[in-house]
Amino acid sequence: MDTTSVWRATATGAGFAMLQADVQCDVLVVGGGITGVTTALLLAQQGRKVVLLEADEIGGGTTGHSTGNLYVTTTDGISSVQSTWDETVAREVVQQRKAAIDFIEQQCRDLPNAHFTRCPLVLWSRDLDGNADVESEQQALAQLGCLARLDEAGVRPGLPQPRGPVMVLEDQAQFQPQAYTLALAQRAAKAGASLHEHSRVIELDAKARVATTATGSVKAAEIVLATHSPKGVHLVHAEMPVHREYVVAFEMGATDPGPGIFWWSGEQGLSIRTLAHEGRRYVIAAGPEQKVGVHNAKASLLAVETLATQMLQPGPTRHRWSAQNYRSHHGLPYIGRDHSGCFIATGFSTDGLTWGTVAARLLAAEISGQPDAFGKRCEPGRFTPAKGASTLVEENLTTASTLVKDYLTRPQHEHLSSLAPGDSAIVEAGGETFAAYRAPDGELFAVSPVCTHMGCKVRWNSVETSWDCPCHGSRFRPDGTVAEGPALVPLHRKHVQLG
Ligand SMILES: Cc1cc2nc3c(=O)[nH]c(=O)nc-3n(C[C@H](O)[C@H](O)[C@H](O)COP(=O)(O)OP(=O)(O)OC[C@H]3O[C@@H](n4cnc5c(N)ncnc54)[C@H](O)[C@@H]3O)c2cc1C
Ligand code: FES
Secondary structure, eight states, X not given: OOOOOHHHHTSOOOOXXXXXXXXEEEEEEEOOSHHHHHHHHHHHHTTXXXXXXXXXXXXXXXXXXXXOEEOSSOTTXXXXXXXXXXXXXXXXXXXXXXXXXXXXXXXXXXXXXXXXEEEEEEEEESSGGGHHHHHHHHHHHHHTTOOEEEOTTOSOTTSOOOSSOEEEEEEEEEOOHHHHHHHHHHHHHHTTOEEESSOOOOEEETTTTXXXXXXXXXXXXXXXEOSSSOSSOOGXXXXXXXXXXXXXXXXXXXXXXXXXXXXXXXXXXXXXXXXXXXXXXXXXXXXXXXXXXXXXHHHXXXXXXXXXXXXXXXXXXXXXXXXXXXXXXXXXXXXXXXXXXXXXXXXXXXXXXXXXXXXXXXXXXXXXXXXXXXXXXXXXXXXXXXXXXXXXXXXXHHHHXXXXXXXXXXXXXXXXXXXXXXXXXXXXXXXXXXEEEEOXXXXXXXXXXXXXXXXXXXXXXXXXXXXXXXXXXXXXXXXXXXXXXXXXXXXXXXXXXXX
16 A cells, blocks of 8 residues: 655655764764654754664654644643643643744745744644543643633634534644754755765764764764654553554645644544645545554554545545654653663653654753753653552553563464465474565565564554564564664564475
8 A cells, every 4th residue: 555645745855865984073873754854954953963863754754644733732632731740731732842943934934835823723622521631731831821722613614513612722834844953954955064964873882982884884972863753672661551653635626624733633633734735735634543553454544534434525545654653651752861871852642743853952951062942841750749650660661561461472374485476474493483565566574473573473564565663663574674662673684495
């Protein structure tokens, strides 16, 4: 299935050369999403010698598979930050996120392709018992000085109609995240940073501060792991549940709700936005999150497409894609130096276009010796005086049960030779277990099903055609190479004897 996002389809690539030398620098940034590119730009503007290594293409990771919305609150609500922490922390979150959006707006002044637009965020609930959450979010935001009100007029035509209160938060924004990140990368290069695409870090010696790719290496005074989930084994992995979300972009139907971030919340809700590109209008819908490796990918995508078709009555489907989010413990991201000695920036949930920009600003300030006080709140090894720890316990039970169950579950008995084109299976043959996939052209791939990060067993993802690890979200292509997540090493490729 083609899973090119509307952002990737409508932005032109950067074309940075692959790293082909052994180089030294002040700061190595690993990862060319919004976090890494913004960090590289800010550090280069400070006069630092910066190298950025991107495994694939700039902006082509989660940033280019997001929904491109920018808001001062968070997906779980500022009211949840306030109840988990307190009003001071909630106020700081709003201030930091507002400053990041203003920074993005400033960067976009001469970037028409980034399509930065100020717009409202509209929140309403699908479930009757969610109505109280809408009201408490409005109250919390208003108390923090945000322009949040309850709107008696309901929601705009073309959207699923409410059965309760509707909150409107004015002066939020949306943009084209891939085009923005590409433009910032060009700007970072102009400021003196060396950026390299198709330069995957395959070995990382955090102590010696050396990162190695297939064609070169970088030795740096400091390393920033801006890889969404930090590469290698980090303590934060134990605290971060990983979820996947499915997104569909349709051509606009007869009724266009206009610019806006429309959160129709609830268990089966949708996050909806619109987009204008070269005379075409799109409506984009993202569905609820699913735990990585323990859901049916095709069914989840179909559910979003069906619900959006029923509720939005759009034109034809143009793009389908999915992406992963890493949720932090207690609502604040992890930004700063961790036990590995590297700087990390992760735990953004689905709010990371803004959190990634906050992270870049905090990291650049810290590396230049002028740390921001909010950085202390986000330290990866922080002591968490927040109230209640049930979420973490529940989520960790999933990981623990996956680890245990995987080794107790007997693999499916299939014959490799009988695997049809497009099929996948965990196969036991000759005393060995294979994660096997036969490509539509008949080529058979067989790899070890044991994740190289920390040893959980991978599961098939039928939408992305990948082996996904339910524990910390590493994903591998059918040939075993790493697609995303904390793993550095590919799944072991197995020699197959048919018969
Ligand atoms: C469906 C969905 C919708 C979302 N919508 C929004 C939204 O509307 N608003 C919002 O604020 N947030 C949103 N988010 C969250 C947001 O997209 C992410 O938090 C954010 O893009 C993370 O940016 P990043 O730069 O940290 O990571 P990424 O964009 O994932 O960048 C990391 C980069 O690191 C590279 N990399 C990985 N390993 C290596 C390696 N070994 N060597 C070199 N490079 C490597 C990857 O190729 C990738 O390009 C959404 C998330 C999802 C899942
Ligand atoms: S991602 Fe950690 S064990 Fe697989």
